[in-house]
Amino acid sequence: MRFLAPILPLAAFLATPALADGQPAERPGHYYLRGVMETGSELLLHPDGRFQWYLVYGALDLFAEGRWQEKDGAVLLTSEKTKDVPQPGFETLTLTVKDSALIPPDGRGAYVRPSDVKD
Template identity: 75%
Template sequence: MRLLTPLMPLAAFFATPALAETAPAERAGHYYLHGVMETGSELMLRPDGRFQWYLVYGALDLFAEGRWQEADGTVRLEAEPTKDVPQPGFKTLTLTIRGKELVPPDGRGAYARATNEVE
């Protein structure tokens, strides 16, 4: 449990842990998009509630970093501008959990955990 200190802003006290606590360790891992022709995409869900994502389609390269959480059968990615990715490829992306896969909103393809990861 974290304690609020006099020097800690209230926003810092409430912001980070709440999201990280809803990021279950069993969902964390490295995922690859499959089922979408000529498209490459990877998603890394970290146990601390952070994510990294990219998508490549032809000459289009998109990147995003930020926070993730799992709720109500979905994984919600909330991108944040960072030093490495000042203009994220999306603001919010909600993936539907289908078994062990994460399905994009358009229903095309799915992110599957890397096969070399221990479950």
């Protein structure tokens, strides 16, 4: 099992007002899926336009990595076959941006940053 790469310090994200391709600088970061029982999922959006993702539900483990872009109120993840993930868990995944959360297509749960989670 391969885990997500170490997270860059928050200062690395805050130091750049916008990414090279015009993506908003506040979007990259580490997100956790909340609101879906018995499911674990994380999403890491890198500032360079790459992403890493996994989802665990019971005996099902899915992984994907590739490129991301934000457009028209959504974050589009496009997976690529890689040495580490030869069978991506999806081809494309569109997450709707709602405030600072990213909402999956089925509307269940939300990917949020740890600082956005309220206990």
